[in-house]
Amino acid sequence: MNEDILKLKLSLEEKTPTLLLGAGFSFGAVNGIGEQIPLGNTLVKKLYKYMFIDNPPCKEILEEDKEGAEQYKKVGDLKGLCGLLRDEGRLSERNEYLTNIFEGATIDETNKVYNIGKYKWDKIFTLNIDCLLENIFEQTGVSYKVWNRDNDDRRNESSSTLIVKLHGCVKNKKAGYIFDEEEYINFLNDDDCFSRDFGDAYSKGDVIFIGTEFQENDLKTIISKYNSVGYDVSGNNYFFITPTIHNVSLKRKITTTENYHWIQWETEKFFDFLYKEVILEKNSKKILEEKGLVSIDFFEEWDIIHPGLVEFEERIIEEGKNTVAAIIGKSYVGKSCAAKRILIDFRKKGFLVFEFNMRSSEYMHLFLEYTSLSSR
Secondary structure, eight states, X not given: OOHHHHHHHHHHHHSOOEEEEOGXXXXXXXXXXXXXXXXXXXXXXHHHIIIIIISOXXXXXXXXXXXXXXXXXXXXXHHHHHHHHHHTTOHHHHHHHHHHHHTTOBOOTTSGGGGGGGSOOSEEEEOOOSOHHHHHHHHHTOOEEEEBTTBOOOOOTTOOEEEEETTOOGGGGGGOOOOSHHHHHHHHHHTOHHHHHHHHXXXXXXXXXXXXXXXXXXXXXXXXXXHHTTOOOTTOOEEEEOSOOOOHHHHHHHHHOTTEEEEOOOHHHHHHHIIIIIIHHHHHHHHHHHTTOOOOOTTTTXXXXXXXXXXXXXXXXXXXXXXXXXOOOOTTSSHHHHHHHHHHHHHHTTOOOOOOOOOSHHHHHHHHHHHHHHTO
C-alpha cells in the first residue's frame, strides 16, 4: 500500500471526508428507458444529433450556427454547445432533452458503487443531475436528504447523509441546470449557500474527488477564493480518484502540492477498496470489542499533556470573554488529544464544555443557536 493510498485509508478510518462525485460515478448506469447514460464526448454528440439533426432550428438559425455547432461536437465542448442552444432561444428544449436522458438512472446491483451506502458519509456533493446516488441509497436503505435549489433547509435532525446537487437535479428540473457559461457565471455571482458550503467543506477537512478531473470552473473559482483569503488547508488531504488526468494544470498541482494525492483507480476500484479495507476492518473491530477487546488509543486510556497547554488555557481565561482559540498543526500530531485535554481541564474548573465536530459554517450557526438557548 503506497503512501497516497495509506493516507486515504487513514482519512476514511479516522475522519469523515467529504465526497464529491463527477460524471464518472455514473459510468455504466442506464436511464429510465434502458439506454446507457452518456458521458463526455458521447453526451456532446447525442445532444448535437438531437438538437441539430433530428430537431433542427429554423433554416436561418441552422445556417448561421451549423458550423459552430459542428466545431463544438468535434472537440467535445459541452459547455459551448449548451451556450449556443441558449443563444438560439432553445434553452427549455435543451433542458427537456437532458432531463429525459438522465432521469431514472439505475445501475446493476453487482456494481461496486453500491458500497457507497455502507459507509457513513456526512455530506456528498455531486455535479451530476441524475439521481443514481439517491436510487442506490433507497435500494440499500440509507437515510439521506437532498439539498437542491428549491430545498436548502440546513436542519438535519435525523443525521442523514446530505446530498448537495451543485449543478441541478432532474427531480427539480424547473430550477434549471448548470451546463453553459452563463449558468456557471450566475452560479458564482449568486454566492449562494451551495458555493459557500462546498468552500467550507474544502477548507475544513479532507475531500475525495471521484469521476472528475476537477475542470469545472465554478469549483476551481470557489477554491481559489477560499485560498486567497488565507484559509490554512495544509492539514487537509485532497484525493483525486481517476485512472487518467488530461488536465496538465491539475497534474502539475498534484506533483507540487504535498496534500494533493492522485490515485489512479476506476470508480469501482475505489468502492471495492472502501468496503474491503475500511468497512470490513471496522466491522471486525466492532465484533472483537463486543467480545471483550479494549482499544487503547489517545482518546481513551492514553493522555498527552503538551507543556504549552497550561499557558494556552490561562490565556483563554484571561480574555474574560467569548473567544476562538485555535490549535493548529499538521495531521496526526496530537491536536485532537490536546483539544480533549483542554475540555477536561476546563470541566474541572467548572466550565460547561462541549465536544462538537463542526464540519461547516452551518454547523457553527446551529451550535451558536444552541448555546444561546442554553445560557437563558
